[in-house]
Amino acid sequence: MKRRKFIKNSAISFLGLPVALNGMNISPIRQSALLDALNPESDRVLVLIQMIGGNDGLNMLVPLDQYDNLYNARPNVILPQSSLENTGFNLAFHPSMMDMRSMxxxxxxxxxQNVGYPDQNRSHFRSTDIWTSASPANEDWPTGWLGRQLTDDHPTFPNDYPSEDFPDPLAIAIGSRVSMTCQGAVGNFSLAMTNPFGLGQLASGGDDFIPDGWYGDQLEYVRLTVEQTNAYSERITLKAILDQYTTSYPVTTFEIQLKLIALMLRRHGAV
Amino acid sequence: MKISFPKATLKAAISSSATSLEQMATFNLPAYSGPWDRAAINHFLRRTTLGHTYADVTSLLDLSHADAVDLVLTDPGMPSLPINYDEENDPNVPIGETWVETPLASGVNGGYRRRSMQSWIMRQAMESGLNVKERMVIFWHNHFVTASIADRRFTWEYMKTIHQHGLGNFKAFVDAITIDPSMLRYLNGNQNTKNAPNENYARELLELFTIGKGPLAGPGDYTNYTEDDIVAIARVLTGWRDRGHNSSTLPVYIEFRPDQHDTDTKQLSHRFDNQVIENADENEYKVLLDIIFSKDEVARYMCRKFYRYFVSDQIDETIESNVIEPLAQIMITNNYEIAPTLEALFLSDAFMKEDVRGVLIKNPMEFLMSTIKSTGVNFDQNNMQTYHTIHYSVFFRLRDMQMEIYNHDSVAGWQAYYQAPGFSRLWLSAVTMPQRQYVTDRFTRYQYNNSGIGYRIYPLDVIENLPNPYDPNVMITDLAELFYPNEITENQVNFLKSILIPGLPDFEWTTEYADYLADPDNVNLKNAVEDKLRDLFQAMMSLSEFYLF
Structure with a gap:
């Protein structure tokens, strides 16, 4: 971990802090110049949806060449072949996935299809670990597959982030926890949030010299989390506020999460 | 009714530290030989109790380190029972009485039992004093996870098991939890029968509860056990089930059904020395536990968990051979007794040394309790219902900081205790940081409100117990010693002083405080100094240092 950041930061913090500590939020609007600098043409956003729980894959995407066998094995759940959405590739969608079929x-x-790993041990934790790390089945990797890519692209993260070139979080996890998929060798690249409208400013302050050792590393981590939460929350809140509701969204938790993603993306011109 | 806040007793239990020190010498776990000063005592109490005061540290200066270890390890025994504090419509459980063994009469809303349990867990934490027991309750709740059990009588039985064994014998604990009614439901032991064996409990018994999973050594072979062992052990455990769940007439009990038990011989793998388990009906699981506990790896697995919880979440090869291994040998020598194992850990240099002070991020319970208890907040009320309601409402601060008790996301427990490499860092996120600040802001700045009931920090009471509250520099340094795991810098002291008396010379504080003490009934004088102190406390609890312990 670099120490110079904190020498630099402490100077800034001592100037800026009493304002935050008196409970006054820094106005997000003054950041609007940053927004103007965004180039919508260059925005690429990857959305990953991790569904937790069970899914009947053979009923979601029915292998038509196995239809008779499936029918014999589970006559009580299989749908009539005529109701299925045939893809023309010996596979048919469940009728409720008609929109997916058009896509x-x-x-x-x-x-x-048929993702999994050899010699399944039926441990959910192991499956999730492989899912997020993309490690071979017989190896344990502590990093996530996206985290490794982001480590290559941003080797100094989290030091000096957010920056002028990268003012936004590199990844956002909708929910209360950071995503293990975004776990890098040093830190986690994702910012967890449940609602971009609900972010406020955290007080920080009195940031000073960081001692060496594990205590210093942990202290540095907490300070970075405060700084990043604040720095990113200004931009995210601003984007969310500027967005207009043009679509009516349903109200399950999952759909609300999708709505939040859509609202953030629209500002980027990505959807 | 007035419920008093128990004061810590300094009567040390029968000293067992001499035996521990001998065993530590035998197994080469060096004892702490540094100074037993305020910094050491603060660290010791932060890691062994759920919150302490400046006065607590002063009182421990009169004890030796060994006596202090005996003190925190004194088992306070079984806690008082959760009671019905707000439901008027249960004909069988009047307000003020416990419900733990009474079936819920049909037509009665059982929500009061949930509130009662949630209030109760906070009450135990609040009243735990200078004792490790409640920290162990949280540890064991996270070790033997059960959740989502609708009938709160089951939750109580489970908490009773945890309290009975939390500082007792680990093997007896595993025995009890294996046939605990909540566990039989949570991990489907109640569906585990000879014709349809269910492997859920068998898998977690090995992977999470006792021996842990070693490196993958071959297909289905995790060094400490194999997939075939899970299959065999599930069969050993067939036949048990819980009774009475959600019943309006039946008590909660467990039963063994011989006709549902697999009586065939079970063969374990070479990882358990190819041992064979013959049918022993309801005693068969005890035979199994004898076999599992014959493996030293159980002690190593548990000592790693103790180390992560009490010392640091970083375990390298040096820690493994210099701390985990000798501690595991001490646990085995003491026949898996928990208290002597913790005693050796708490006496050790590995636990006390300066390198590990402040290296853990507080979990939400530790964060909440250090906010409340180091500042002497108590929820004493003259009204019984108000007293319980306050504790109930504070439970939800834990939930919002992502540590809900009785509602883990998974059987592996909170991620912060197993997920490498972040471990305790995983408590912090853009979601939970504002929640933590909400807690400290409310308690310091505002009247923390629950349905018109206010409670908050009274900073004048806190500084009254400091040696020199007249000098702002000394006062801030003394508070820093209480709030932070390590010394803060002179710049930080000055920064905090600028919050207390912005732009003013030090003597202004001395004068204002003296004026107030000379005329304590003068509301204007009192408010002036108290408001300044609230600003100071709020700022101190917002510093990143306060998140570490």
Whole structure:
């Protein structure tokens, strides 16, 4: 971990802090110049949805060449072949996935079947670990597959982030925890948030010299989390406020989460 | 009714530290030989109790380190029972009485039992004093996870098991939890029968509760056990089930059904020396536990968990061989007794040394309790219902900081205790940081309000117990010693002083405080100094140092 950041930061903090400590939020609007600098043409956003729980894959995407076997094995759940949405590739979608089928026909949807790993041990934790780390089945990797990519792209993170070039979080996890997929060798690249409208400023202050050793590393981590939460929350809150509701969204938790993603993306011109 | 806040007793229990020190010498776990000063005592109390005051540290200066270890390890025994404090419509449980063994009459809303349990867990934490027991209750709740049990009588039985064994014998604990009614439901032991064995409990018994998973040594072979062992052990455990869940007439009990038990011989793998378990009906699981506990790896696995919880979440090869291994040998020598194992740990240099002070991020319970208890807040009320309601409402601060008791996300417990490499860092996120600040802001700045009931920090009471509250520099340094794991810098002291008396010379504080003490009934004088102190306390609890312990 670098120490110079904190020498630099402490000077800034001592100037800025009493304001925050008196309970006054820094106005987000003064950041609008930053927003003007965004280039919507260059924005690429990857959205990953991790669904937790069970999914009947053979009923979601029915292998038509196995239809008779499936019918014999589970006559009580299988749907009549005529009701299925045939893709033309010996596979058919469940009828409730008609919209997905159109996306598939337009080559906007890809499907990877039969994912798993050899010699399954039925431990959910192990499956999740492999899912997030993309490690071979017989190895344990402490980093996430996206975290490794981000480590390559941003080797100094979290020091000096956010920066002028990267004012936004590199990844956002909708929920209260950072995503293990975004775990890098040093830190986690994702910012956890449940609601971009609900972010406020955290007080910090009195930041000074960081001692060496593990205590110093932990202290540095807490200070960085405060700083990043504040720095990113200004931009995210601003984006969320500027967005207009143009679509009516349903109200399950999952759909609300999708809405939050959509609202943040729209500002970037990505959807 | 007036419920008093128990004061810590300094009567040390029968000293067992002499035996521990001998064992530590035998197994080469060096004892702490540094100074037993305020810094050491603060560290000791931060890691062994749920919150302490400046006066507590002063009182421990009169004890030796060994006597202090005996003090915190004194088992306070079984806690008082949770009671019905707000439901008027249960004909079988009047307000003020306990419900723990009474079935819920049909038609009665059982929500009061949930509130009662949630209030109760906070009450135990608040009243725990200079004792490790409540920290162990949280540890064990996170070790033997059960959740989502609708009938709160089950939750009580489970908490009773944890309290009975939390400082007792670990093997007896595993025995009890294996047939605990909540556990039989949570990990489906109640569906585990000879014709349809369910492996859930068998898997977690090995992977999470006793021996832990070693490196993958081959297909289905985790060094300490194999997939075939899980299959065999599930069969050993067939036949048990809980009764009475959600019943309006039945008590909660467990039963062993011989006709549902697999009576065939079970063969364990080479990882358990190819041992064979013959049918022993309801005693068969005890035979199994004898076999599991014959493996030293159980002690190593548990000592790693103790180390992560009490010392640091970083375990390298040096820690493994210099701390975990000797501590595991001490645990084995003491036949898996928990208290002597913790005693050796708390006496050790590894636990006390300066390198590990402040290296853990507080979990939400530790954060909440250090906020409340180091400042002497108590929830004493003249009204019984108000007293319980306050504790109930504080429970939700824990939930919002992502540490809900009785509602873990998974059987592996809170991520902060197992997920490498972040461990305790995982408590902090852009979601939980504002929640933590909300807690300290409310308690310091505002009247923390619950349905018109206010409670908050009274900083004048806190500084009254400091040696020199007249000098702002000394006062801030003494408070820093209480709030932070390590010394803060002169710059930080000056920064905090600028919050207390912005732009004013030191003597202004001395004068204002003396004026107040000379005329304590003068509301204007009192408010002037108290408001300044509230600003100071709020700022001190917002510093990143306060998040570490």
């Amino acid at each position: 598939f026909d337009d080559a906007k949807l890809k499907i990877v």
